[in-house]
Amino acid sequence: xxxxxxxxxxxxxxxxxxxxxxxxxxxxxxKIITKEFGGEVATSGEIDNYPGVxxxxxxxxxxxxxxxxxxxxxxxxxxxxxxxxxxxxxxxxISAKKDGQPKAAADKLKKGMEDGKxxxxxxxxxxxxxxxxxxxxxxxxxxxxxxxxxxxxxxxDGPLFGGKITATIGGGNSALESAIMMSxxxxxxxxxxxxxxxxxxxxxxxxxxxxxKITVIYEAGTKEITGDKFVTGLKYQDKxxxxxxxxxxxxxxxxxxxxxxxxxxxxEKNDFGEIKVDKFCKTNIxxxxxxxxxxxxxxxxxxxxxxxxxxxxxSSIDYINKLSVKQ
Amino acid sequence: xxxxxxxxxxxxxxxxxxxxxxxxxxxxxxKIITKEFGGEVATSGEIDNYPGVxxxxxxxxxxxxxxxxxxxxxxxxxxxxxxxxxxxxxxxxISAKKDGQPKAAADKLKKGMEDGKxxxxxxxxxxxxxxxxxxxxxxxxxxxxxxxxxxxxxxxDGPLFGGKITATIGGGNSALESAIMMSxxxxxxxxxxxxxxxxxxxxxxxxxxxxxKITVIYEAGTKEITGDKFVTGLKYQDKxxxxxxxxxxxxxxxxxxxxxxxxxxxxEKNDFGEIKVDKFCKTNIxxxxxxxxxxxxxxxxxxxxxxxxxxxxxSSIDYINKLSVKQ
Numbered sequence: 001x002x003x004x005x006x007x008x009x010x011x012x013x014x015x016x017x018x019x020x021x022x023x024x025x026x027x028x029x030x031k032i033i034t035k036e037f038g039g040e041v042a043t044s045g046e047i048d049n050y051p052g053v054x055x056x057x058x059x060x061x062x063x064x065x066x067x068x069x070x071x072x073x074x075x076x077x078x079x080x081x082x083x084x085x086x087x088x089x090x091x092x093x094i095s096a097k098k099d100g101q102p103k104a105a106a107d108k109l110k111k112g113m114e115d116g117k118x119x120x121x122x123x124x125x126x127x128x129x130x131x132x133x134x135x136x137x138x139x140x141x142x143x144x145x146x147x148x149x150x151x152x153x154x155x156x157d158g159p160l161f162g163g164k165i166t167a168t169i170g171g172g173n174s175a176l177e178s179a180i181m182m183s184x185x186x187x188x189x190x191x192x193x194x195x196x197x198x199x200x201x202x203x204x205x206x207x208x209x210x211x212x213k214i215t216v217i218y219e220a221g222t223k224e225i226t227g228d229k230f231v232t233g234l235k236y237q238d239k240x241x242x243x244x245x246x247x248x249x250x251x252x253x254x255x256x257x258x259x260x261x262x263x264x265x266x267x268e269k270n271d272f273g274e275i276k277v278d279k280f281c282k283t284n285i286x287x288x289x290x291x292x293x294x295x296x297x298x299x300x301x302x303x304x305x306x307x308x309x310x311x312x313x314x315s316s317i318d319y320i321n322k323l324s325v326k327q
Numbered sequence: 328x329x330x331x332x333x334x335x336x337x338x339x340x341x342x343x344x345x346x347x348x349x350x351x352x353x354x355x356x357x358k359i360i361t362k363e364f365g366g367e368v369a370t371s372g373e374i375d376n377y378p379g380v381x382x383x384x385x386x387x388x389x390x391x392x393x394x395x396x397x398x399x400x401x402x403x404x405x406x407x408x409x410x411x412x413x414x415x416x417x418x419x420x421i422s423a424k425k426d427g428q429p430k431a432a433a434d435k436l437k438k439g440m441e442d443g444k445x446x447x448x449x450x451x452x453x454x455x456x457x458x459x460x461x462x463x464x465x466x467x468x469x470x471x472x473x474x475x476x477x478x479x480x481x482x483x484d485g486p487l488f489g490g491k492i493t494a495t496i497g498g499g500n501s502a503l504e505s506a507i508m509m510s511x512x513x514x515x516x517x518x519x520x521x522x523x524x525x526x527x528x529x530x531x532x533x534x535x536x537x538x539x540k541i542t543v544i545y546e547a548g549t550k551e552i553t554g555d556k557f558v559t560g561l562k563y564q565d566k567x568x569x570x571x572x573x574x575x576x577x578x579x580x581x582x583x584x585x586x587x588x589x590x591x592x593x594x595e596k597n598d599f600g601e602i603k604v605d606k607f608c609k610t611n612i613x614x615x616x617x618x619x620x621x622x623x624x625x626x627x628x629x630x631x632x633x634x635x636x637x638x639x640x641x642s643s644i645d646y647i648n649k650l651s652v653k654q
Contacts, residue, residue, distance in 0.1 A: 018378045018630055025376060027529035049352060051345045051633050052380060052391040054398055064379040071381055202354035279606040279624055297606055299641045303345055306378050307634015314626045 004091055004122035005029050006320055007313070010082055010263070011129030013039025014302045015292030017065040018309030019127050024072030026317060032069070033080040033096065033121065038062045039131045040257075040293060041302055043153045045181045049201075050302045058155050061302070082263045085126065085288075090323050092126050092287065093119040124323055125316040128264070128275065128283075128290040129309060132257035132300070137169065141225030141234075145251075149231025154178035154252045161250040163187050167234060169222055170254035171195045176204035178252045183213045190246060191216045192236055220244075225251060259294045270296045281312035287323075289316050331418055331449035332356050333647055334640070337409055337590070338456030340366025341629045342619030344392040345636030346454050346643075351399035353644060359396070360407040360423065360448065365389045366458050367584075367620060368629055370480045372508045376528075377629045385482050388629070409590045412453065412615075417650050419453050419614065420446040451650055452643040455591070455602065455610075455617040456636060459584035459627070464496065468552030468561075472578075476558025481505035481579045490514050491576035494561060496549055498522045502581035503531035509579065510540045517573060518543045519563055547571075552578060586621045597623045608639035614650075616643050 007023055009016050012034030023030045041047075044058030053061065069076065079099045086093045095118045096103045103120040134152035136142060142150060151157035154168070158181050167190040168178040175191060176198060182189045191208065196218050198205045208214055219239035226233045226245075233247045259274045261267065268276045268284040274296040281289045291308035293300045334350055336343050339361030350357045368374075371385030380388065396403065406426045413420045422445045423430045430447040461479035463469060469477060478484035481495070485508050494517040495505040502518060503525060509516045518535065523545050525532045535541055546566035553560045553572075560574045586601045588594065595603045595611040601623040608616045618635035620627045 014378070021376055021378055025528040025530050049348055049637075050379070051341070051348055051395055051636075052377070052388055054391075054395045061379055064381075068378060068381045201352040203352050277606065279604065297638065299638055301637050301641075303637045304634045307631045307638075309378075310376075310628050310630045311624065311626055311634075314628075 002122070003029070004124060005031055006123065007125045007127065007316055008033060008092070008094060008121050008123040009127045009129060009313075010034065010094075011039065011127075011131055011292070011294075012037035012076065012078070013041050013062075013129065013131055013292065014065065014305035015129035015131075015309035015312070016127075017069055018306040019129065019291065019313035020069045020074045020076075021072060022310055022313045024069070024074045028317070028320075030074075031121070032074060032076045033082070033094075034076070034078055035081055036078050037066060037076055040300075041065065043155050044302075045155045045158075045177045047302065085264045087285070087287070090124065090287070092123050094121040094123065094126070096120045124320050125287045125289065127281075127309075127312045127316060128261075128267075128288065128294060129292045129305070129312075130260035130263065130294050132259050132293045134253065135256040135258050137222055137225075137253055137255065139222055139224055141227065142253075145225050145227050145231045148229065149227060149249065150225060150251045150253065152253050154181050154254070157250075158182055158185055158252065161186050164249035165247065166190070166250040166252060167192050167246060167248050168252045168254060170256075171198050171200075172254070172256070173200040173204060174256075175254040176200050176208050178254050179208050179214050180204065180211070182252065183211050186213075186250070189214045190248070192220045192222055192234075192246075193218050194221050195219065257293065257300065261294050264288065272296075277308075279311075280315045281308050282315060287316075287319055289313075289319075329449070330356070331451060332358055333450065334452045334454065334643055335360060335419070335421060335448050335450040336454045336456060336640075337361065337421075338366065338454075338458060338619065338621075339364035339403065339405070340368050340389075340456065340458055340619065341392065341632035342456035342458075342636035342639070343454075344396055345633040346456065346618065346640035347396045347401045347403075348399060349637055349640045351396070351401045355644070355647075357401075358448070359401060359403045360409070360421075361403070361405055362408055363405050364393060364403055367627075368392065370482050371629075372482045372485075372504045374629065377633075412591045414612070414614070417451065417614070419450050421448040421450065421453070423447045451647050452614045452616065454608075454636075454639045454643060455588075455594075455615065455621060456619045456632075456639075457587035457590065457621050459586050459620045461580065462583040462585050464549055464552075464580055464582065466549055466551055468554065469580075472552050472554050472558045475556065476554060476576060477552060477578045477580065479580050481508050481581070484577075485509055485512055485579065488513050488577040492574065493517070493577040493579060494519050494573060494575050495579045495581060497581035497583075498525050498527075499581070499583070500527040500531060503527050503535050505579045505581050506535050506541050507531065507538070510538050513540075513577070516541045517575070519547045519549055519561070519573075520545050521548050522546065584620065584627065588621050591615065599623075604635075606638075607642045608635050609642060614643075614646055616640075616646075
C-alpha cells in the first residue's frame with residue numbers, strides 16, 4: 001500500500017498556494033488536490049490590493065501562484081472532487097471522484113484496506129482551502145439562462161458582451177469591479193443594487209458612480225430574468241414597489257459567496273456555513289486545518305488567505321511532528 | 328486643534344504596508360508612523376516564500392511595499408518613536424519622539440488639550456505593527472565589538488566581509504540564510520549552532536550542510552567575543568565541554584528576535600512579551616489592534632504579517648464604524 005502523505009491540501013487558490021510553497025520548502029510528502037487550480041483569485045479582475053504586487057489581475061496573479069508552486073515541484077492534481085473524509089486512528093482517509101467518476105486508484109487501494117473502505121488518499125494532516133462559490137439569485141429564468149447570458153464571473157465571461165448592454169447585480173466590491181470591467185467592454189452598463197448605497201472600497205465606488213457609461217439603480221430587487229434563446233432582459237421592483245423592465249444582453253450576478261464547506265460533516269461551522277478556525281487555523285478536528293475564504297474569518301481577501309495558508313501549514317507541521325504514526 | 332485621525336498605524340514593515348494599502352483604498356484619514364520604513368522585510372536576504380513573488384530579496388520586496396503604499400498617497404512619517412499611548416473616551420492619545428527629541432508638534436497641540444497632556448497624534452483606532460529586534464548573545468565582548476565586526480543583520484553588513492572569515496551564530500532559518508549569503512562573500516564561513524541540528528526549512532538546511540565553504544559546529548555555546556580594535560575571534564564551549572578558539576573577522580548573530588511590545592503597558596502579552604491577539608487581530612484593548620511579528624502568532628513570516636495587517640485594518644474599520652465619536 002502507498003505510504004500515507006504527511007499532508008493533503010484540498011483546494012487550488014491563494015491559501016493552497018501559500019500552504020504548498022511552505023510544505024515544499026519543508027520537504028513534506030504532500031499533494032494539492034483540487035477541482036481546478038486558480039479558484040477565486042483566477043476569476044478576479046484587476047487586483048491592486050495584494051501587497052507588493054500592484055496593478056495585476058486574477059489571471060496573472062493566479063499564474064504567478066502556480067509558477068511559484070511548480071518551481072518547488074509541488075504536485076497538483078486537478079479534476080479531483082472530495083467525496084468523503086474520515087479518520088481512523090491518526091490517519092485521515094479521503095475518498096474522491098475524479099472528473100465525475102470514483103477515482104480509479106481507489107479500487108486498487110481498496111484491496112489493501114482492512115475494512116474495504118475506499119481511501120484515495122491517506123494523510124496525517126489535511127488543510128481545507130476549498131473557498132466559496134457564487135450565491136444565486138433564486139429567481140425565475142436564472143437557471144434557464146445560465147451560460148446563455150447569465151454569468152457569475154465577469155472576468156471569465158465579461159469579454160463575451162463586447163458592444164452589448166449588461167447589468168451587474170450586487171452592491172459590494174465584486175459587483176463594483178464587475179461594473180468597472182464591463183464599462184470597458186459593453187456599450188452600456190447597469191448596476192442593480194438592492195441597497196441605497198454600496199458597501200466596498202471608496203476608490204471603486206468613486207469609479208463606478210463617476211463613470212458616465214454606468215447607471216446605478218438603487219433599492220432595486222431583481223424579480224425575473226427574461227429571454228428567448230438568450231437573455232433579453234430582467235424585471236426588477238423599484239423603490240416605489242413598481243416592477244420595471246430592463247432590456248439587456250447579459251447579466252452578471254455578484255451578490256456574495258457561499259462557502260464550500262460540506263465535505264466534512266463533523267466540522268464546526270458558523271451560521272453562514274463557514275468553517276470555524278482559531279488564529280492558528282485549527283478546526284475542531286485535530287489534524288484538520290482550514291484556511292482562506294472557506295473559514296469564518298470575515299475578510300475574504302487574497303492577502304488574508306495567503307497568511308492563513310502559511311499559518312495552517314506551519315500549524316500542521318507542528319501537529320505532524322507531535323504525532324507518532326506507525327508507518 | 329487638528330482633527331483626530333481615523334487610524335494610526337505604528338510600524339513600517341509588511342503588516343503596516345498591508346494595513347496602509349487597505350486603509351488608503353477605503354479613504355480613511357490615517358497615517359503610518361515608524362522609526363524607519365522597511366523593518367524585518369528590508370533586512371531579509373533572499374526571499375522565496377512570499378507567494379506569487381519568487382526569487383526576490385528584502386530590499387526589492389520592501390521597495391515594492393513602499394511603492395505600493397505611495398501609489399495610494401499613504402502618508403509615512405519616519406523617525407518617529409512612540410513614547411506613550413493612552414486612551415481618553417473613545418480617542419487614543421499618542422505622544423512621540425521624533426529623531427530622539429519630543430515631537431515639535433506636541434507643543435503646539437498642547438495648548439488645545441484640556442489636561443495639558445501631549446498628544447502628538449489622536450486617533451480613533453491604532454494598529455501596532457512594531458515587529459521585533461534581534462536577540463543579543465549576552466557574552467563578554469559583544470557590546471564592545473558591536474559595529475566593529477559584530478552585526479545582527481547579515482543582509483545589511485554581510486557585504487563588508489568580502490574575502491574574510493565569518494561565523495554565523497544560530498540554528499534557525501535566519502542563521503541558515505545568513506550562512507548561505509556569506510558563502511558567496513566570505514572566504515570561509517562557520518556556523519555556530521548550540522543544538523545538534525537545525526530547525527528550519529529543509530531546502531536551506533540542505534544548502535548549508537552541502538556547501539563545502541561552510542563548516543557547521545554543532546552543540547557549541549558561544550562564550551566570548553575577542554578582538555582588539557576589531558573582532559579577531561570567538562571562544563566557544565564544544566560538546567565535550569572544552570573551550571575552543573576560532574579566528575574570525577566577522578560575527579553575524581542570528582539567535583532569534585525580541586518583540587517591540589513595550590509601548591503600551593496595559594496590553595496583554597504572553598511569556599515572550601508578544602502581544603496577544605485573536606484571529607481578528609484584536610488585543611485586550613478595544614480599538615487597539617496588533618499585526619505581524621509583534622503578536623503571539625508564532626509564525627514570523629512576511630505572508631502571515633501581510634494577512635494579519637489586512638485583517639487588523641478591516642477589523643479596525645468595523646470598530647470605527649461602530650464608534651460615535653464627537654468630532
